[in-house]
Amino acid sequence: MSILVFVEQRDGQVRSVSREALGQATALAATFGGPVVAVCCAAADPGLAALGEAGAEQVLFAQHEAFASYDGAGYAAAVAAAIASVNPKVVLFAGSSMGRDLAPRVAAKVDAGLATDCTALVVDGGKLVATRPVYAGKALQKVSFPGAVALATLRPKAFAAPEAQAGKTAAVSALAFTWDASAPRAKVTAVVGASGGKVDLTEAEAIVAGGRGMKGPEHFAMLEELAGVLGASVGASRAVVDAGWRGHGEQVGQTGKTVSPKLYIAVGISGAIQHLAGMSSSRCIVAINKDPEAPIFKVADYGIVGDLFEVLPALTAAIKQLH
Amino acid sequence: MLQVVCIKQVPDTETRVKVAGDGRTLDPAGVTWVMNPFDEFAVEGALQVKEKAGAGEVVVISLGGAGVQTTLRNSLAMGADRAIHLKNETASPDSLSVAKALAAAIKELNPQLVWLGKSASDDDAAQVGPMLSELLGLPCVTVAASFALEGTTAKVEREIEGGREQIEVPLPAVITCDKGLNQPRYPSLKGIMAAKKKTIEERATDLGSAHVELVALELPPARAAGRIVGEGAAAVSELVRALREDAKVI
């Protein structure tokens, strides 16, 4: 009973979220007893043999010149062909922008159940049970799969990437699949970097997020400085995004991004339920707020009650001193 | 040109979650139901395309119990022309079954654009749109952050990690909407009056067997109580120490 993992690449680089999926696949393979097989779509081999270091035994390489950029329909045809070929028990995708787009297409193609944005996968009595946050994180839904194959996307950062097994290689073979690239399709014409090469919020190890308490867009320079010394990305509440102080890509919460960094520092954010929905699975939460009754303190591991305009510079200075 | 908008009715985000007696579903007592916030962008997107073209029809469609008619009526008040209610009272359809039922109804309408939200704010599955596109055999762009129609080609942008994809997609196509795509309108008084005369066609709908089974709905474990390390800038040194030595995150 093999476990299949869709491994994503962009610009010839395998993305780290796929290593998290491979790590989880290895854990499942220990129970289901099958090999971990990866499938990757690309125009040229991004160094797939090295996926052995992350736990893949075999890699199916779906090569197509149109796969230089993401193509949902084409990738889905390839992954469906991989499923038909290896007959896996479970198929895992990273819950990235690519995985979220691709997995439902594959599920429809192979007529299988899919659980998205999972934060835990366990095997109970021989059956896979997936846990996923619902109702804005106010509840956890556990689902199982009556069919022969189960599909799941994994919330980025919710699963640890495995230790690299240095020097281990995977056997790479070409995957045969049929897909008509000349049929009408959604074509990526360009990828423009909006966040200037910065780490995306969903994959950041640390996030410093600002709310309405920041008082204006000009003060976000202070947050950026703290983010700089921490190696963190900057996030924002919806109040801030709706006011036009920051771009939508930085919004954390139910109608923004769901993040699970190691460290989340909420500055001048009250902690509305819709904001908590996007960040309450963070490992360590710090809140800085002048109102001791702010709901954010209920989920924070550490809080400082005070004026952020005094606390922020002091915090940045203190962290600078550590280095 | 005919456009379809798929609308899901969801519990308001302020809803207090109580698990029902079956241990697997939401206790519906006291829940306020609203249009999925992302579907408001979908309705607005379709209305803007129609207004620009100066002609066409916007058909809204929702699968669910009798209650969804309130939400359908609301989208008619925003300006949609007519509604289809796929009636199904069972509380636990899975996304693929829903997509199949929607696909069957949409196929016969032969739309140029099918609009959905990027995900439903209750179970946040984000599945129905891309599933529908595969079932209908139409190209699809998910999580659209901008949309412009030029002739029979749509130019769409979607956010990806660290950037934006610019995509061209020929019609007919399926689009799922992100926040920020547009500014959804509020129904006008005139719209609300007009909506009363518009039709909601009811169709009994069978969902077939589920592809996913609910095992349990649980409240998340409470986070271990945190602590206020202190007040003002004076507390910073203790915070940094705790982050470094106790939490080991810096």
Ligand SMILES: Cc1cc2nc3c(=O)[nH]c(=O)nc-3n(C[C@H](O)[C@H](O)[C@H](O)COP(=O)(O)OP(=O)(O)OC[C@H]3O[C@@H](n4cnc5c(N)ncnc54)[C@H](O)[C@@H]3O)c2cc1C
């Ligand atoms: C359908 C729906 C979806 C939503 N989705 C999201 C979402 O995705 N993300 C999101 O964030 N919100 C979302 N919201 C909005 C949410 O309900 C809140 O309105 C929003 O999160 C508030 O943002 P805030 O905390 O920045 O602002 P406020 O609630 O105004 O909080 C500002 C905080 O700053 C503190 N403060 C002020 N000055 C200082 C100072 N000098 N020093 C220290 N602290 C200070 C105040 O004490 C206060 O706690 C959504 C709402 C709805 C209805």
Ligand SMILES: Cc1cc2nc3c(=O)[nH]c(=O)nc-3n(C[C@H](O)[C@H](O)[C@H](O)COP(=O)(O)OP(=O)(O)OC[C@H]3O[C@@H](n4cnc5c(N)ncnc54)[C@H](O)[C@@H]3O)c2cc1C
């Ligand atoms: C086993 C199981 C049990 C469930 N039990 C419950 C339950 O008790 N109560 C409950 O509320 N939900 C329940 N659900 C979830 C839910 O009813 C379906 O999964 C849902 O209808 C499919 O939509 P989604 O949330 O997956 O949509 P998403 O894929 O997140 O939604 C994307 C978009 O699809 C469209 N869309 C989605 N659903 C509909 C619809 N019904 N009609 C028209 N357009 C739609 C909308 O445009 C929406 O923005 C259950 C799901 C499973 C798997």
